Amino acid sequence: MTSFVSAGLFNNFGAKITGNVVSEGWTQWYDTDNPSGSGDYELLSSLKKSYDICGGLSVSKIECQTVGGLDFTLTGQKVSCDKNVGFSCGNANNGGSFITAPCQDYKVRFYCGSSTDSTCTDSDGGDVIMTKGTCTDNLGSFTDGCSSDYFSVYETQCGVGDVCKNNLVPCPSGYKCSDGACVSSTQKSSCNSEGVCTLYEGQIVNPVFNSKVYDVEINYLTSTGVKLSIENGVTNVLSEGSTWKLSDGSYLVIKDIQFDSSSNGISSVVFKIQSSTTNEVTYQGVLDMLSKCIWKSTTQLGNKTISTICSSGTICIDGLTVTSSEGINVMPVTCNSAVSNSDSKASTQYFARCCSA
Numbered sequence: 317m318t319s320f321v322s323a324g325l326f327n328n329f330g331a332k333i334t335g336n337v338v339s340e341g342w343t344q345w346y347d348t349d350n351p352s353g354s355g356d357y358e359l360l361s362s363l364k365k366s367y368d369i370c371g372g373l374s375v376s377k378i379e380c381q382t383v384g385g386l387d388f389t390l391t392g393q394k395v396s397c398d399k400n401v402g403f404s405c406g407n408a409n410n411g412g413s414f415i416t417a418p419c420q421d422y423k424v425r426f427y428c429g430s431s432t433d434s435t436c437t438d439s440d441g442g443d444v445i446m447t448k449g450t451c452t453d454n455l456g457s458f459t460d461g462c463s464s465d466y467f468s469v470y471e472t473q474c475g476v477g478d479v480c481k482n483n484l485v486p487c488p489s490g491y492k493c494s495d496g497a498c499v500s501s502t503q504k505s506s507c508n509s510e511g512v513c514t515l516y517e518g519q520i521v522n523p524v525f526n527s528k529v530y531d532v533e534i535n536y537l538t539s540t541g542v543k544l545s546i547e548n549g550v551t552n553v554l555s556e557g558s559t560w561k562l563s564d565g566s567y568l569v570i571k572d573i574q575f576d577s578s579s580n581g582i583s584s585v586v587f588k589i590q591s592s593t594t595n596e597v598t599y600q601g602v603l604d605m606l607s608k609c610i611w612k613s614t615t616q617l618g619n620k621t622i623s624t625i626c627s628s629g630t631i632c633i634d635g636l637t638v639t640s641s642e643g644i645n646v647m648p649v650t651c652n653s654a655v656s657n658s659d660s661k662a663s664t665q666y667f668a669r670c671c672s673a
Contacts, residue, residue, distance in 0.1 A: 340429030341436065341478045343369060347383055347423040351407065358424040360402035370428035375399050377427035379442045382420045385471075385485035387444050391420055399426065436478035445469045445487065448496035451480035458482065460496035466518030466534075469493050492518030494582050503582060512571065515544075516584045525566055525589040534585060539575040542585045544568065558645060566591060609633065609671040617666045623651040626670035636667040 346367070349357050358380075363369055380388040380397035388397050395405040405419035412418035440449025440460070450459045451472035458472040458480045468486045475481035487498035494517060505521040507513035513532070515521045520533045536543040541553035544560075546568065551560045560568045572586035612625050622635035632651035639645045651668065 340373065341427070342379075342442075342474055343367075343426050343428065345423045345425045347421065350421050351405070351419040354408070355404065355406040355410075356419045356422050357405070358403040358422060360400070360426070363402065363424075369426055373428040374430070375426045375428060376430055378402070378424060379427075380422055380424050381443060383423050384488065385443060385445050385483075386420075386488050387446065388422065390446060393419060395419075395422070397424075436474035436480060438473050438480075443471055443473050443483065443485065445471055445485050445498045449473075453478060453480045455480070462493035462496060466493045469496065469498055492582075494518070494576075499582060503584075505584075510588075511590070512586060512588045514584055514586050516582050518582075523589050526591075528564065530589060532587075534583075537573070537575060537583050537585065539573070542570065542573055544585070544587070562589070609669055611667050612670050613665050613667045615663070615665050617654070619654055621652050621654050622649055622666060622668045625666060625668035630670040630672055633669045633671050635669065637664055638667065639664045 346358055346363055348363065348366070360369070360375065369375070376399065378397060378399040380395070380403045382388070382391060388395050388403075393405060394409045395403065397403050403422055403424045405422060407419050410418040436451065436453040438449050438451045440447040448460050449472065450457050451474060452458075453474070460472055461470040462468070463470065463484060468484050471483045471485045472480050473483070487493055491498040491500055493499075503516055505513070505515045505519040507521060507523045511523060511525060513521050513523045515532060515534060517534050517537065520531055523530050523532065530546055532544055532546045534542060535545045535550050536553070541555050543553055544551050547563055549563075551568070554560055554568075554570045556570055556573055558570050560570075562568060566589050569588050569590060570585065571588060574584045574586075576583050612627075614625055617625075623632035625635075626632045635649045635651055635653060637647045637649055639647070
């Protein structure tokens with residue numbers, strides 16, 4: 317006697333295996349419908365016809381998001397997200413009809429088993445990109461973070477088998493990632509009429525200097541330093557008051573750093589591109605002539621004070637040191653200062669403002 321299995325039965329069996337969870341944990345995401353027609357529906361009863369959801373375990377939680385990863389509570393749409401029923405969004409309830417589909421396209425997943433007995437926990441409740449969370453399983457704890465371009469979140473969450481997994485989820489339009497969560501980018505980077513630019517994380521600003529347009533964005537930022545991407549390269553870590561010489565001979569000057577590590581914070585840097593360093597110092601020796609005063613310089617100070625740069629018949633009023641390595645750093649000093657250059661890779665000049673006695 318010959319035995320056989322019909323193709324229809326085999327196909328249905330294969331479909332029901334997909335997404336099967338035999339242990340406690342989250343299922344895969346399901347997106348079996350779209351907003352056309354009356355709306356978008358991911359009903360548990362319909363899904364169970366094609367997928368063996370949770371097997372014999374109970375469904376204890378549900379997560380509902382747009383296919384782009386936005387939690388349903390943040391869409392502003394009238395929807396239902398119920399662990400016993402599933403998800404539903406009616407076009408008619410959101411100002412649409414069978415012709416227009418105002419409902420967004422949603423996806424759902426379910427937690428199988430008792431969530432209170434789960435060995436995996438997520439402080440923000442799952443794939444919630446608007447809140448920074450920490451996922452903890454038997455291997456350790458993993459916290460949400462930002463992509464290098466600040467436009468996506470590395471979202472950690474409990475997956476199948478109670479193991480933390482990491483997904484890269486783009487932030488919605490008008491949002492950027494800051495400290496592991498998508499936040500509103502209502503503040504915009506800009507430059508004022510004097511060329512002073514305020515640049516926020518995840519954004520690009522385009523200062524203009526000597527008819528040249530620059531593309532500048534933040535590569536790295538902390539409370540004490542910042543790296544900027546400019547001219548197809550990246551600066552060193554620059555602190556407030558530091559300068560960086562660009563390939564065209566102009567200088568980028570860091571004026572202020574605002575670091576905000578809060579979940580809704582947006583860090584920023586204030587800078588300017590100009591023709592020389594902050595104090596308009598050059599290397600030619602004669603820097604400033606004010607009435608009976610002149611700036612004099614030397615590269616060999618030794619253990620002497622700044623005042624010894626001035627010749628007989630003049631007195632020192634104030635001084636500067638100018639150190640050059642990758643960028644230019646200018647430091648005001650007193651006439652009684654004896655400054656030595658501790659960086660063997662850098663070149664230092666010492667300046668004294670000498671005035672007639």
